[in-house]
Each structure stands twice: as C-alpha cells, then as structure tokens.
Amino acid sequence: xxNELSAKQTKAALLLARGDTITTTAEQIGVNxxxxxxxxxxxxxxxAYLNSLKREFVDAGRSAMRxxxxxxxxxxxxxxxxxxxxxxxxxxxxxxxxxxxxxxDKPIGSDDVSELQQERNFxxxx
Numbered sequence: 001x002x003n004e005l006s007a008k009q010t011k012a013a014l015l016l017a018r019g020d021t022i023t024t025t026a027e028q029i030g031v032n033x034x035x036x037x038x039x040x041x042x043x044x045x046x047x048a049y050l051n052s053l054k055r056e057f058v059d060a061g062r063s064a065m066r067x068x069x070x071x072x073x074x075x076x077x078x079x080x081x082x083x084x085x086x087x088x089x090x091x092x093x094x095x096x097x098x099x100x101x102x103x104x105d106k107p108i109g110s111d112d113v114s115e116l117q118q119e120r121n122f123x124x125x126x
Contacts, residue, residue, distance in 0.1 A: 009046050012036055017053035044116040052111035
C-alpha cells in the first residue's frame with residue numbers, strides 16, 4: 001500500500017470531512033461511489049488523512065464558537081435568575097445541568113496509520 005494519496009483521494013477526503021455524502025463526493029471527483037467505500041474500508045492512509053481533516057474542522061469549529069459560549073451561559077443564567085416564569089427558570093436550570101457534563105461526542109478515529117491497521121487487523125489498537 002502506498003503512503004501517498006492520489007489527487008482524487010485527497011479531494012474526496014476534504015469533501016467527506018466537510019460533510020458531503022459519498023455519492024456527492026464520488027460525482028464531484030469522477031469516481032464510482034464504491035471506489036470511495038473501498039477507500040474507507042481498506043485504505044488506512046486515506047482514513048488517517050480523512051480523520052485528521054475531520055479533527056481540524058472540529059477544532060476550528062470549536063475555536064469559532066468559544067467566543068459565544070460566555071454569552072450563551074450568561075443568557076441562560078439571566079433567564080434562570082430573573083425570569084418570572086417558573087417553567088423558564090426550571091428549563092434554564094436543567095439546561096445548565098445538562099451542559100455541565102458537556103458533549104458525549106462520538107470520537108473521531110485515529111489519524112495514525114499503524115493504529116488504524118491494528119484496529120482493522122485485531123479489532124483494537126495496542
């Protein structure tokens with residue numbers, strides 16, 4: 001297996017990482033959707049690159065949202081403390097409690113080729 005990705009694989013990884021479907025991605029790069037499914041199933045270098053791009057997009061999104069977090073928390077706190085409606089205060093309090101544990105996000109896979117190979121071969125990485 002080659003360590004380098006083709007131009008089509010690089011473009012496909014970028015499109016998939018940003019959320020495009022396999023079908024749309026295949027159409028845009030001029031391959032059959034089964035080709036992309038095979039890359040996803042068997043090409044560790046492709047998956048490592050795709051996962052690294054996903055991680056970059058997630059990190060960029062989180063950075064962009066950080067500025068709004070304080071404002072959002074202040075808004076919920078204000079509703080909880082000053083609303084005359086008991087339901088609004090209760091819902092604001094629940095929201096704060098729910099968010100205190102922050103995301104149960106599905107983890108992004110590894111961007112390390114050897115870890116991906118171990119996971120595929122053994123079902124887990126060492």
